[in-house]
Amino acid sequence: MHNVHSMIRPAFLDAAESAMVLLRDPMLAMQWSAPSALPDFSTGGLARHLANQVTQTVTFLAAPPGKSAIPVLEHFTGNAWVTSGVDGSDNIDIRRRSEQTSAATTPSELADSVEAALIELRAAVVAQPADRIVDLGDWGLKVDDFLLTRVMELVVHTDDLAVSLGLPTPPMPQTATEATIRLLSSLAAWRHGSLNVIRALARQERAPTSIAAF
Secondary structure: OHHHHHHHHHHHHHHHHHHHHHHOOHHHHHHOOOEOOOOOOEHHHHHHHHHHHHHHHHHHHHOOOOOOOOOHHHHHHOOHHHHHOOOOHHHHHHHHHHHHHHHOOOHHHHHHHHHHHHHHHHHHHHHOOOOOEEEOOOOEEEHHHHHHHHHHHHHHHHHHHHHHHOOOOOOOOHHHHHHHHHHHHHHHHHHHOHHHHHHHHHOHHHOOOOOOOO
């Protein structure tokens, strides 16, 4: 796993660059208020949520480090929003916040804020000591685990936004997609059982209807 973690920092920066392509696309301004491919998210709200994965990382890395870290899977499995589904109150809050902040910004301001954050992060991400703990309030994550969670969000929501805009999904760095597949399949196994995940991947005729991680 050490090798994966040492690769996650450049993967995060590269995935953020891929997301930037969509945030700068003229289609975003045209469809800003239109519904997105996700229920209850406007396209602008989804763009804001995607941008947050980059801009909020600056804030988290600039804050004082946390004291103790939990394993990355626990960050999701101990978290109500994973199991509560799209209509759970945590998820409704996430969408509402993105909707409110997207209403107060323009697509070009959003893209500019992500670009400014990326300039800071190119230095900050590399500079983090391996044992740095990112404080997330109720718990902490090791910095590379934290960045892994951001990579997954960037990979998944870049696709959501591309589909919403009717554009091809920008190619993501292989390290980012492999790390995302590994994380999502671990979550799917926790949620549906390992056997169901194995069947879904190897035995279509016995596959469950869904092994979605979320």
